[in-house]
Amino acid sequence: MLNFVDTVQDAVAGIKDGSTVMIGGFGNAGQPFELIDALMDCGATDLTVVNNNAGQGDQGLALLIRKGRVRKMICSFPRQSDSWHFDAKYKAGEIELELVPQGNLAERIRAAGAGIGGFFTPTGYGTMLAEGKETRIIDGRGQVFETPLHADVALIKALTADGRGNLVYRKTARNFGPIMAAAAKHTIVQVSDIVPTGGLDPENVVTPGIYVNSIVKVA
Amino acid sequence: MLNFVDTVQDAVAGIKDGSTVMIGGFGNAGQPFELIDALMDCGATDLTVVNNNAGQGDQGLALLIRKGRVRKMICSFPRQSDSWHFDAKYKAGEIELELVPQGNLAERIRAAGAGIGGFFTPTGYGTMLAEGKETRIIDGRGQVFETPLHADVALIKALTADGRGNLVYRKTARNFGPIMAAAAKHTIVQVSDIVPTGGLDPENVVTPGIYVNSIVKVA
């Protein structure tokens, strides 16, 4: 059921302690800063967070980690020049890390949304990231079995929504938004603009409204 | 390597006997009739054809089947009120049929393009279409292992191409085009219009040119 809410606080109010939360964005592009700030304020903790990175600088996901709200990160690229809050928590043994090759991360999220029970991929075969995983040789190539990655909630950022919850994005800020929207039980979207139903060309909709639960406009 | 060719005959000239050919379209929507006619004229035979259906009426794929060029159909819905050419060949034992649930057909084609070695899906579990296939219980649900479906050639129809081979489609004629373009070694596209590079909005491209090899404009 689709809801248009007035504030980011209302949008995240239902997120429970212990939830798995997917957060869109690659670096800062597409990262829903305002929703993350609201998540911080609402106090939910013991979270498992799925994002490509583990926060940059002193904002958004990085702050959520600094405040100790994140029990576990599932990501492909935690270590960056400005990932000091994650680095500190990791070195202190205060955050768990599941490191996933970026393509496996994307495909696992996509699999969850598409109802796939698991898939074989050559990525990671023969590496330490495949240790303990089922493997098989398919058409002469070693492949690793990967499982879908579901979430309780997705927080994503899009450019424009229409009255049906259909979304379009902007440039490389699209990144994980569409697949996370489909993989989460409850998808919360911050948008720059809301247009009336019929205001988006049906040929150009990127995320159909069926994947969207809450929309909030952020100035 | 992308080529713009002048005629449908030139476009299909390289298709060899024994090829696996994916043909876009769901019913007549998106079916590349002119390319199929050219394939018929070029004489290639002993083909394995992947399409949702097995031809309608007395045109396109139906005629290719009638002329005995198709050794095997891989499809989800061969039997229709006007599938008489397929029906006759099938009853005469002159064509092989691999019947695939439509979603498995789409997902297997998508898997081929995305480099997935195989996947588990609940669709078909416990039915005769899963007989002989590997199964496993995942999260309490019976699932069937399905393999990617690759092709030598895809023949598809789009609305508009730009100079880079980027494509957009029209309404429900989009159907199998984008996933077949990615699953075939060589993708041939008939379009209604060709615009200069820069003439399609990068946000709205459905099939990036990397998946396209030959483009022919059909009036």
Place this chain on the structure above:
Amino acid sequence: MSSETNQPAALQSAPEPLGRDDLARLVARDIAPGSFVNLGIGQPTLVSNYLTAEQNITLHTENGMLGMGPAAEGDAIDGDLINAGKIPVTELPGASYFHHADSFAIMRGGHLDICVLGAFQVSATGDLANWHTGAPGAIPAVGGAMDLATGAKDVFVMMTLLTREGASKIVEACTYPLTGVGCVTRVYTDKAVFLTGPNGVTVRETFGCTLAELQELVPVPLTAAVP
């Protein structure tokens, strides 16, 4: 069990068996506002005639569209805009188009609230048979039936309760080839609405018969559904 304990007074909701249109109207009324729904080919298509604007239902067609409108007529007929039955349809405001893998991801990923399908048979535990008679020489065709059956949150079946020969289509175990296992949640027939699931078959309402009379027709134990 006596028929008395089995037949609350309220269970019989119509004095006569329902016709196809009345049944379609009933299914339409039972679809929750805001739902995303796929209507199968044939009888289920009738349901769309009875959905109201207030219900705000979004129809999905597996060949790549959400926001499908009514059948197209006259100048509105467009060969590029068809439904899964290959009938020309129309586009409603707020529609979207997508390719086949994305369309089936919607179905298979559990995002549709309801699909409504026809059936040859439904078993006591919700197994569905609706795609293939299995007769020698019959050409099989499955389409998206298995994806809908296993993917939608709720699978509603619409059918007559009895075959032309008078046999119940609700059966202990399907004799026709299965479409999906344990997937049907509700069966709308001309004589009754049945709820199916792992605990067997309950009856929500009957049309022109008592539960005891219905039990005579159906070879699996029936109980009245708790309202």
Place this chain on the structure above:
Amino acid sequence: MSSETNQPAALQSAPEPLGRDDLARLVARDIAPGSFVNLGIGQPTLVSNYLTAEQNITLHTENGMLGMGPAAEGDAIDGDLINAGKIPVTELPGASYFHHADSFAIMRGGHLDICVLGAFQVSATGDLANWHTGAPGAIPAVGGAMDLATGAKDVFVMMTLLTREGASKIVEACTYPLTGVGCVTRVYTDKAVFLTGPNGVTVRETFGCTLAELQELVPVPLTAAVP
């Protein structure tokens, strides 16, 4: 083997070791016209400076774009338009945007002609180690390296031949954690261009050394590549 039989006169193509820019120019020259290419973070990015308009190369960035242009400057900087290294970039005519699963499908499905990556080590059979030192306490980060390594049709590595300590980065077997097995097809270094594969290492050209001198540095058997 004598160095004579191993060293065709033409093998030495430069009198001195190549600098980073000369190496990038060489890689750029070797990319076939019309190719789709992904340039990894760091040294490989330099290659883009030497691609010519005539080559008609399309650059892919794994965060969701084909048709990436040069780094953005001044008013052209847009936080929504970045590359995999999170550097603001520009969009060329004919570009397209897509989500992450579609972007990695391009890489993993074998659609990129070439990716160019940096490396810690490459083995004689083309194993690649470029993501993790494996040192105790090091925080690992893999990004798209494994997808590129296993997915692209050709994987080119750019690196100095020797570590700061003088050890060869072309090795019999990698001691660092692997990125991919048997995936590297060509290694561009300051001292030579190596071709790697199931049959071992051949040398296409040397810069400022003979094949014999090169063999002194590299602990795996080298032969001259057949031109």
